[in-house]
Amino acid sequence: xxxxxxxxxxxxxxxxxxxxxxxxxxxxxxxxxxxxxxxxxxxxxxxxxxxxxxxxxxxxxxxxxxxxxxxxxxxxxxxxxxxxxxxxxxxxxxxxxxxxxxxxxxxxxxxxxxxxxxxxxxxxxxxxxxxxxxxxxxxxxxxxxxxxxxxxxxxxxxxxxxxxxxxxxxxxxxxxxxxxxxxxxxxxxxxxxxxxxxxxxxxxxxxxxxxxxxxxxxxxxxxxxxxxxxxxxxxxxxxxxxxxxxxxxxxxxxxxxxxxxxxxxxxxxxxxxxxxxxxxxxxxxxxxxxxxxxxxxxxxxxxxxxxxxxxxxxxxxxxxxxxxxxxxxxxxxxxxxxxxxxxxxxxxxxxxxxxxxxxxxxxxxxxxxxxxxxxxxxxxxxxxxxxxxxxxxxxxxx
Numbered sequence: 001x002x003x004x005x006x007x008x009x010x011x012x013x014x015x016x017x018x019x020x021x022x023x024x025x026x027x028x029x030x031x032x033x034x035x036x037x038x039x040x041x042x043x044x045x046x047x048x049x050x051x052x053x054x055x056x057x058x059x060x061x062x063x064x065x066x067x068x069x070x071x072x073x074x075x076x077x078x079x080x081x082x083x084x085x086x087x088x089x090x091x092x093x094x095x096x097x098x099x100x101x102x103x104x105x106x107x108x109x110x111x112x113x114x115x116x117x118x119x120x121x122x123x124x125x126x127x128x129x130x131x132x133x134x135x136x137x138x139x140x141x142x143x144x145x146x147x148x149x150x151x152x153x154x155x156x157x158x159x160x161x162x163x164x165x166x167x168x169x170x171x172x173x174x175x176x177x178x179x180x181x182x183x184x185x186x187x188x189x190x191x192x193x194x195x196x197x198x199x200x201x202x203x204x205x206x207x208x209x210x211x212x213x214x215x216x217x218x219x220x221x222x223x224x225x226x227x228x229x230x231x232x233x234x235x236x237x238x239x240x241x242x243x244x245x246x247x248x249x250x251x252x253x254x255x256x257x258x259x260x261x262x263x264x265x266x267x268x269x270x271x272x273x274x275x276x277x278x279x280x281x282x283x284x285x286x287x288x289x290x291x292x293x294x295x296x297x298x299x300x301x302x303x304x305x306x307x308x309x310x311x312x313x314x315x316x317x318x319x320x321x322x323x324x325x326x327x328x329x330x331x332x333x334x335x336x337x338x339x340x341x342x343x344x345x346x347x348x349x350x351x352x353x354x355x356x357x358x359x360x361x362x363x364x365x366x367x368x369x370x371x372x373x374x375x376x377x378x379x380x381x382x383x384x385x386x387x388x389x390x391x392x393x394x395x396x397x398x
Contacts (some may be wrong), residue, residue, distance in 0.1 A: 013370060014289060018378045021368045029366035030388055032375040035183070035347055036251060037314055040382060047249045049307035053296040061292070066285045069276035071100020075291035078298035079257045083225060083242050084232055084360075094265035096232070097261075099275045102254040104213045105133060106241025110258045111209055111239055112141035113278045115174055122207070124174040127162075129350075129372065131183045132175060134211075147174070150185065155340065155352040157187040159196070166200045174207045174239075180224040181214035182345020184374040188218065188345045194227045198234055208235065213243040216311040217318065218345040221247075236263040244294050246347070247311050253290030259314060314378075323378045328389035334396060347378040357395040365391035 017033035070076060076098040080091055083098075088095040101107040115122055115138075119217050124138050127150035138145050148169075149161035151172045169175060177197070180188055189197065201208050210228050218224045237259040245251045258275065262268040279286075297303045326342045329335050341349045353361070353373035361367035367388065369375045380388060 013072065017370065019366050020362075024366050026366040028383075028384070028387060030368060030378045030381065032367065032369040032377075034379070035376050037246060037249065037318075038187055039317075042381060044251065045249065047310045049247060049297050049303050049310055052306070053187065053293045053303060055290075057104070057292055058323045064288070067288050067291075068285060069279050070098075070272065070287045072288060072295055074102055074140055074295040074299065078295050079242055080259060082221075082288065082298060083215070083228060083240060085225065085229055088229065090232055095263070095268055096259060096261045097272055098242075098257040098259045099267050099272065099279065100291050101256045101258055101279075102283055102286050103245055104211070104256040105137070106240055106254065106283070106286070107241035107243070107256045107258040108134065108137050109141070109369055110275060110279060110282065111241060112138045112143060114275060116141040116143055116275050118277060119174075120206070122173050123168075124176060124209070125169055125172070126176050127178065129184055130176070137340065138142045141197055150182070151187055151350060155350055157189075159189065159193050163196055163200060166206070167203065167394050169204055169206055171205045172207070174209050175201065176211060177213040177216070177227075179210050179228050180218035181348070183213065183346070184348050184372065185345025185350040186377075187350070188225070188269070188348055191226065191239065194230060196369065198231060208239060209239040209241070211241050213236045213241070214246050214346045215242070216247040217315050217347060220315065221308060221311060234262075236280055237261060246289075246340040247305070248294055248297070248334065250290040250293065252292070254287055255290030255294060262379060264318065284323070295354065318378050319323065321377050322349070322384060324375070324382060324385050325380065328385040331394065332389060332394055332397070333395035334389075337396075341377070349377050351373050351375050353392070353395070360395040361391055367391050
């Protein structure tokens, strides 16, 4: 038969964790695996700004026709402004343009096909570690995937090793950088570090691709865009992938964009023609609803202000959970050992727990996280920090 030789692929480990967590009957269980924000009730909420925008769309939308290869033009404008800054010279010079994609993952896949199709022979360099989907997306597009060091075996950011490897990357290759809230480690570069990386990228004539999935979850909406805007200002060409999953809570609406910064308005048109061609063969046109929500929110001063307040509230809650966990570990003599959790940014933390400790946490305490020790800090129940700290202490000291 035709399908007889087809084997079974192992399931995604994070999705497997979700299933195991759901099947666990322990009322004291913790879900620190899947990367979604959760509120104090353990729910992933719909933002009030999103609800209000959706109500307007129900009342005012007049069609469900296709929105074109680059997506909703209004969304493209507001996401350009959000990422690059509304007063960015590139926007006024028509040297920056956004192509709407099905989520940040879609933006990454479109960038992969763009590199493979338009920049053949270029390899891509990813941080070690990085988001596992980075690995598979670029490999699936036929691009050679290599790595630069990022976090060492001592669970510390190793900027010197990173820079030393960047110096050896072949000219013309693509280097993927995390704008903020590094996934999976939570360790971010300082502004001085970014300047040093920029210097190497410029001298080595590398093409930077900045993954910007967590704007607003690190130090603030504007602060988190600092490195992206630095590179856009200092370099003639840049790729940026943006996601609205986290900061708008639009996880299932699949809303994102690939932003291209080019050396001239004419060259940007060339590139956008290629992106539309590639997108046509990937998804034809992107889904509209999430993009329409974002365009509605960012296009209205009151809704935008409400949304910014909601993002800030989520950011502060995550920061408080980080400091709270470190504090709760203190009485167990582990405050200093896990102090890095308070220094990291965003939803994730490379805790430093090894695979055996993670296994014991799951089996003995119903604490679920991926085997690398990456924990979704945004999934912690603030009322049970002491319980989580006691579980961590049990697997660390026994």
